[in-house]
Amino acid sequence: MKEIAESLDLPEGGFDITGTGDFPSAFAVTDLATAAYGYLGASLAGLIGQDKSRPNVTVDRRLASLWYAQSIHPFGWELPPVWDALAGVYETRDGWVRLHTNLPHHKAAALRVLGCEPDLDAVQRAIRSWGADEVETSIVAEGGVAAMMRSEAEWAAHPQGAAVAAEPLIQWSNWSGPAKSWDMRPDRPLSGLKVLDLTRVLAGPVSTRTLAGYGAEVLRIDPPGWDEPNLVPDITLGKRCARLDLRHLTDRGPFEALLAEADILIHGYRPGALAGLGYDEATRRDINPGLIEVTLDAYGWTGPWAGRRGFDSLVQMSCGIADTGRVWAASTKPTPLPVQALDHATGYLMAAAAVRLLDRAARGKGIGTARLSLARTAELLKPYRQDRIGTLDKRPEQADLSPETEYTPWGAAFRLRPALTIEGAPMKWDRPASALGSVAASW
Template sequence: MSNDVTQSMLDSILVALDLPDEAGSRVTFSGEDRLPSCFPVSELAAASIGAAATTVSELVGLFSAVPPVSVSYRSASLWFGWSIQPLGWELPSPWDSIAGDYKSSDGWIKLHTNAPHHRAAALSVLDCEPTREAVAEKVETWRGDELEDAIVAAGGCAARLRSGAEWAAHPQGKAVTAEPLIIWTTPSNGIVSEWRSSPARPLSGLRVLDLTRVLAGPVATRFLAGYGADVLRVDPPEWDEPGVIPEVTLGKRCARLDLKTVSGRDSFKRLLGEADILIHGYRSDALEGIGFSAAERQAIRPGLIDISLDAYGHSGPWARRRGFDSLVQFSSGIASAGMDWQNADTPVSLPVQALDHATGYLLAAAAVRGVIARTTGSGTLCARVSLARTAKLLVDYKGSPSNAEFAPPIDEDFAAAVEQTDWGPARRLLPPVNIASTPMNWTRPATKLGSSTAGWIA
């Protein structure tokens, strides 16, 4: 039954990618390990990673035999958590001290305060000391809807706990349900690339400009780097994600540009003009506001494969709302369903940030699908995906719970080589997927933000 769910999920993703019907038959799944949840999280992990690998396999098949793909449930599930194991040093917690779940006067609400400006927004609304005790005391005086609206209006991030039925009746839930898993646009036609793939490193020679932050976008570009793409991540001068960067910068170069300045925008324009793929996770109006609308991006780089991410979908009243995986789980009924499943007194979210990770692999799959289209001369493909729409894919398979215990990583789960990161030595999990004769590996260790110059490799 579990493999049937995984295959069904995979088929849904491959249909969204407009890949041949037989593509799914070249993917096999193995193992019995499953993450405990009332939702098929490990199946989603295997299906989304398998879909991304299938697009790579199809790309290789343009120039040679199409290789088969194999996915281990255990490896896929582990990669939905942390792939890095520091040796002699520690990862800082990615969570701010006041982030988390709080009881309101009429239910539960989650505050996401990891970014300093989001923390400041929440505290400005609550008007209290920055301690969990003080925040909890204040939150209890608010109705959930009112506090959610107030924090969002102040530029912060929060989500009231909703049931699946509440989300289905909500205007944003209805909007997300009406959206396809991947929204495609074709801004131009007739673009043919002279670039050619090779089975050993199928994405070698492709330049990927990465304008993403935790977590889905960086997962996508990490995957692309694993098959040879030259990934350049660009961050603002002040931005940092200390608890996550060692996990997600594997295989990439990381630079800083201030897009609020003329010189920063000029540098970005030069980078964009030589990129093959742009992956961005800013709110939909952010790039447009500084002179880089979708049309302008295509004018700068005709044939650009433009892949974007949003939290709550691309239509409806929340289309531009700030959001993260944990918030979407609260909004969409996932944390409420987990609470019911465990008969718990507090919300129960997924065991991993599965919406982020799965959406990341959808982004990567869409990018490679765009490469296939450009390589075959069938036009330029640009795509948009969202955490909320990925949540619907998972929720549609709620009837497949797992009560199994999932064993933490052991020596055999890790690659033999030691990765010399900018923070110190570390071990990295074995790749989550295998494409025959096409190994997934990274030629660069994880690196700090701003450690490279903002330019492409000659």
């Protein structure tokens, strides 16, 4: 995918591809998975080979696809369900809408708007009397999250769709700052670097999990009480996880100490949210002039929805992917991608962006930031339609799994083998997945 290479300022290609298979979809999801991994590998190879030849990079397209589904496979225990009982698509009087109710406050907001009990049948009955746009607008206004199904043409004509289409895949900004140096080992290129992880759910955590796989020390910070039980075992691999509440004075000092020592900050706060906590960009630079930042939001950084909460499944509904899938599947219902591909692809692109910023800073070319969004990644994918019948199953075979047992707080598990191979620099993690809030908030 040429646009990824151009966005990362890399030559097109630069990696080999092995493995076979494609996810069944109207869109070339496996091609996206492979390309995102490949250009991540090319970014790392460039960092490793700054003053010498670059190592070879190979992506296994089958494993790349499987990592977009689930990387951890428990032995003798089970992950909680991915979705809340009320999450899903509902038929309205004039179309379809998706509710995302995995978080308690989002679920409560939807139920307040619908005026019904937390029962699937009750929600279905209540929502049939609403128009799709009406229920989306009302739930969002109440502090919840929802998305009506729009066609690709309707999204292109929508003010937010037009705004997102005009944005670059990766928005860069740079300024002068101290040259970044660390004792980079070719076999662990990110070893010695501290990554402060202020991300939730999926895209951001995927990016920091990836950086940990090449040696970065990742510390994830969550507020008290926050949990993602269906995702944490999958996406905290290689990380340490602590808790701080930035609304409380006693936790702000420790946070600022962490920020001052960090090499990279990765966060998923919507525009203005960190500033609202007292940490606008100028303040962050004052605390740490050499801080590299990578951040994302759901619906883009410009336009009327720039501050709207959202998730992969909702963006697919808004931007036309679910509708195009419906036509492809000859269905009356929205048909999403077979995996949360916008989340995962954005996560790997975020990791690649962090590496490119490191490369630039190590060459004395300044410090910078990168911004990405799920909606813009959707625009990257939409032109790539599937021209073959995909039959790839999300369930791994034994050969797809690493032979080593991972001992997590929840029990033993097997992890997928890495999809990315960089000559002389294996992707591996120094610690198993960990529970949120399991360590002190310190480096």
